[in-house]
Amino acid sequence: MGAQRLVLDGAVVVVTGAAGGIGREVVREVHRRGARVVSLDLSQAAVDDAVRGLDPDRVLAARADVTVPADLSDAVDRAVARWGRIDVVFANAGISSGDSADTVASVADGVFERVIGVNLMGVWNTVRAALPHIIDSRGHVLVTSSTYAYLNGMVNAPYAASKAAVEQIGRALRSELAAHGATAGVLYPGWVATPIADVAFGKDELATALIKRAFPRPLLTPIKPRRVGLAVADGIEARSPRIQVPRRWIPVAALRGIVNPLSDAALHRDPTMIGLVREVEDRAHRR
Numbered sequence: 001m002g003a004q005r006l007v008l009d010g011a012v013v014v015v016t017g018a019a020g021g022i023g024r025e026v027v028r029e030v031h032r033r034g035a036r037v038v039s040l041d042l043s044q045a046a047v048d049d050a051v052r053g054l055d056p057d058r059v060l061a062a063r064a065d066v067t068v069p070a071d072l073s074d075a076v077d078r079a080v081a082r083w084g085r086i087d088v089v090f091a092n093a094g095i096s097s098g099d100s101a102d103t104v105a106s107v108a109d110g111v112f113e114r115v116i117g118v119n120l121m122g123v124w125n126t127v128r129a130a131l132p133h134i135i136d137s138r139g140h141v142l143v144t145s146s147t148y149a150y151l152n153g154m155v156n157a158p159y160a161a162s163k164a165a166v167e168q169i170g171r172a173l174r175s176e177l178a179a180h181g182a183t184a185g186v187l188y189p190g191w192v193a194t195p196i197a198d199v200a201f202g203k204d205e206l207a208t209a210l211i212k213r214a215f216p217r218p219l220l221t222p223i224k225p226r227r228v229g230l231a232v233a234d235g236i237e238a239r240s241p242r243i244q245v246p247r248r249w250i251p252v253a254a255l256r257g258i259v260n261p262l263s264d265a266a267l268h269r270d271p272t273m274i275g276l277v278r279e280v281e282d283r284a285h286r287r
């Protein structure tokens, strides 16, 4: 038997990365639909700013570093002490691989560990802290992956690896939670105009040139975070297994078994791509 639609009016929704571009919009949209929100991010000042103007009776804004399990269990305990339940957890905090494109050979020591620490361990820690309450309420878990879960992650391997792993957590959870009448889903944003995407849109000219070469223009145009906020709220209410936003990525995702080998082979053969990767590595050697 499938789980019922999730009613956001009155639901308790925990969001990490809630002061960022996507998290902030999700908090605002689920709050608009009547939810009580637990907004978590690295700094108290940033979450306070992000929830400004929302009904204080329906907001709990707190500092929580997703790499620290105790921060998350404290936040979950505070939410349950105040409202008695958690219906939705949106494990969304994330970071990029850095301010520049780099290969596996050229990336600085520690970057991989840092990206995995936040993007993968952070999701794991968030989900684990909230899960007993999600099971109790027959609620919903949503994890933020990325189109990078299925695209070739060249010059961005730490990030792509973290997002592919997050997808696996979401898919496994959905099957495991069926026994409890709860659900899980995976969010796959394409490019969204937030600070994390700056590196691919001008901050690093080589990263910008590489993605321009690799993707057709319609897939490249970044969307506003507001669109992700709406798609996420709709997806939570529908308990969607997958939220693809913008929807133009759906055919690429659906056909990944065919598209991936073809695009990998095309990247491998393209002299312009090979030249750009050389430039990335030459630049790293000069650093």
Ligand SMILES: NC(=O)c1ccc[n+]([C@@H]2O[C@H](COP(=O)([O-])OP(=O)(O)OC[C@H]3O[C@@H](n4cnc5c(N)ncnc54)[C@H](O)[C@@H]3O)[C@@H](O)[C@H]2O)c1
Residues within 6 Å of the ligand: 016, 017, 018, 019, 020, 021, 022, 023, 040, 041, 042, 064, 065, 066, 067, 092, 093, 094, 095, 118, 122, 144, 145, 146, 147, 188, 189, 190, 191, 192, 193, 194, 195, 196, 197
């Ligand atoms: N913007 C895009 O193009 C895009 C595309 C696909 C996926 N995503 C994913 O969406 C999610 C949200 O990103 P965004 O675009 O809103 O970027 P953002 O940089 O605006 O927001 C990310 C937020 O996560 C917070 N954060 C970072 N490390 C943290 C930690 N250790 N503990 C708690 N919070 C932490 C940051 O402070 C920030 O507020 C990320 O997981 C990102 O990887 C973004």
